[in-house]
Amino acid sequence: MRISFTFPEAAAMRRAVLLVVLFLSSLLVAPARAEFDGSELQVSGGVFRDEHGREVVLRGFNVSGTAKLAEHRGLPFASTQDARRSAQAMKELTGANAVRFLLTWAWIEPQRGRIDHTYLDGVTAQLRAFTGLGIRVYLDFHQDLYSRHLFDQDSWYTGDGAPAWAASGYPKESCGLCFHWGQNMKNNNAVTAATYDFWHNRDGVQDSFVDAAGEALRHVKEALPANEFKLVVGVDPLNEPYAGKYDAGQTSQTWERDLLMPFYQRFRAKMDEVGWAAKPAFVEPLVFWNQNVDFFAEPGGLALVPSLGERFVFNAHFYDGKAQSGVLMPGKAADGQYTQAFGTIRDRARALGTTAIVSEFGHPVSGFTSDKTPSVLKAIYQGLDSAAPGARWWSAPRGSVLSGSQWHWDTNYGRHRELMNDNPAKVKTDGDAMNDEHFSAVRLDAAGTPVLTVDRAIVDRVYPRAVAGTTLAFTYEDRAYQSWQQIPLANVRSVVGSAPFAVLVWDSDGGTAPTELHLPQSLRSPLVISSAAASVQGDRLLLRGGPGRQFALVTAPSGGDVAAAEAELGRWFTSW
Template identity: 40%
Template structure:
């Protein structure tokens, strides 16, 4: 290993290659084993009021990946994300840096009739899941629905839905009844104004009218049992849990306040699901519970949130699982988001998760493709990842699955609501949406993040320099380590800060393609290193770094609760002397409990 900018005894020790003074040798074989896949929830040692994900090796875990995928909404695919298992394997082979996916299936696919569970459909789902777990991906199984059901719509309807099968809609007497008004400017308007089809269907589900909620849970029970039996042990190890419903909405409060509706309608449903998991062999898996979709909806200063901050569920095994989209950018007079714009929104998520005694996993966020103006795609996505990471001296690093990874973008052939005169081919082929990230610039679709930390994460910040709709690089962050100088406002970097040492297994960073360069430098409290010179296997040296593929591993061998850091910078443009000065400044500011990353606006 070439060591640059180091001096004195520390350099002599590292260059001499003395064996690290730990209770165990540095071993990378464990990081992809069963213990690494076992997910736990525990308090953070940095602030016990916060809960974090952990693995069976004792490390803190951050989950990042994509929803797979919007194609589940489409009849053309038979309500599966992929047309074949081969397509699934090909897609997962190109998924950059993800360690989790939110894998969708459909009630309509599982239960085509009231008394039938389609085991062929479930076997196809299991095979596609195995294509993911074979590549080491963790999986959240999610029943996806939007606007309740496509069967509420007619062949000539402007929009469509997905989820509830036709027999359930027939049972409610709502088949083809949708009507959101004389002008329906977006499909989401159905949630607010469609008092003929979509909203009554939602109310019926929450009230268990005609037993439709019972019917949903009955087929879910059979599906959960079947999927568990269809997945071999190592594949089952990588199933994190179950998300039973997408973007639940009330359909009308029926005189209840938002808090009362949560307590009397939504929370009882989530408790029924948790009971179901405990009874079907999923007891050790997590339930990912989403609040009312309107709880954090903000359409600018004129329209307040339509829900309220959800009270805690007060039950173990349940994870707070909100969504975030920037509806405010849809307003006529809106301006594009600036650096730091979403930090308050995601800090509200952090606060609510703290109240729940749960980590937060933001199971949907993202932005439509190729938009400029107020809905600038690059600015929205860059801002969302900036806010997921946080920029405070201490900020829980949030997990999330972006919407969505659809390899069929622009190559669909969906007859909307069964109408051969309305063949949808472009974008996502669903209600004029186009969110699939597969063709986005690498700076957006491949984000660096700490997959695991040997201790407890204190902060993480990164900058990828995506290009906005005007052709400008988004220089949205800067490092200010307290030596009177700003660093890397126009340079890609990732800074991880953690506290203590809870595991023999190393801190693990996903090395994004943006950061991978012959001139990339890694700076830690132990020294300055060239990425190109790092070995691919441990050499049993103190506090060593190893680079293997798109992962950067770092061991911290000293016990105690000291804070540690890793800064990786592409082409820093600094001399060895300047790098040494930066390394010392970072060591000082991190030890003092400060995060040198700051908001910057170009």
């Protein structure tokens, strides 16, 4: 490991070069200290901050697995042991520090007014597989197409969410010639009618959901040790909300204002009542608000809601529908392809007075469009990391880093045994076992060992786990698929060579807690050029600097003139 330090003493900071060769094998194999990891997060100043005032970025996956299925009664894993093995693999293979953890109303309240605490015990035990490793969690009350109980045994599609008692009495379901399961949201009369009734609280169905969700949250809080409950960041009240159908004269935006937001306020009040007052609600806008296929797209983004405030988080999803179609985007994703879309998410959160998270994103890892997966995932992570494409980052790098959870992490992938819609003649074993999807970033090999289904270079990334102050700019070039970063500084370009690299610029608060970057497998023995003192602990780069603006470049040692590169970086840094 080579680390180059510069020290913040006026102009000398730009010129001083101290190249230190450190042989710290014991440090590299020892477990990383986690003395700052157990603090609770809150939204403050448009970002997540921990108890030490550090700006925190959440990165990880949706823990879904069988949570959307009946196979293991709505739990993500077959057992708590499987959950622990999966959590450990996620941490080791990707450096994730947070997960979105699914649970489902149908399994919480299978009979009206009766809460299944055995199911909630299972949820809590599997959730603790992650909090026990210091991985933060935010809960998601999940639904797709309202409920699996709307669908006939021989249907092409299925859903999840509401229990059977809340999905009875609706017309026979049929989506007609639907080519994607999501079309059921608009075309299936059973789905649209049941969804409409939920938002209008027919027969008190929404009341029942809010009360059941409250009991689930109460159970989780009481079952978790206090130090692990601190690692629970918040809760998503309902996955991918949609009106079903609109009232006369109603638009998608007025529906958000008049029906969706009041539901979120009710849910927020229930959170406060059951001991979750310190946790934000991760609220989603209308599901189609940022869809890039015109056939599906509808205005939304909570545009008519004047403010959310810091007790809420603006919670968006992003999937490239054109790329998934295989026709509307015939080629691969390109540099900067999604920066505008993620810029819109940043702008909406800012306008609503809070921070943003992209709680779902991804692309199929198998199937006829999976050749696009490396480029699409790379471009999505680029959009999360920075508001500028790689070709322009060095000249216009400013932009916040977005938190996000990739869809998804399923160690059952390809090994399911799901009776689709309870039909013993339709046993689903392939992929996600849900509407023919193939999204899991992980599977088990023949020996039962978790292995990635995607290039590790794309999902095991440098990202700022915690910044002591305020992030001004960040970028990471993973070198997977192709290189999009254009380094204009000749000596820096020579030092970096073809290695992965990251650059962080931040305003340091000079506090006692360090700025932390996750180091992927490819950069565990890094070359660091920084204005802050740097050290490595396992998969963490720790940066400690005094008050004021700081920078750090992280790459692999590959040659070149480090002193000259450092001087170039100093000149670039002072041009801000």
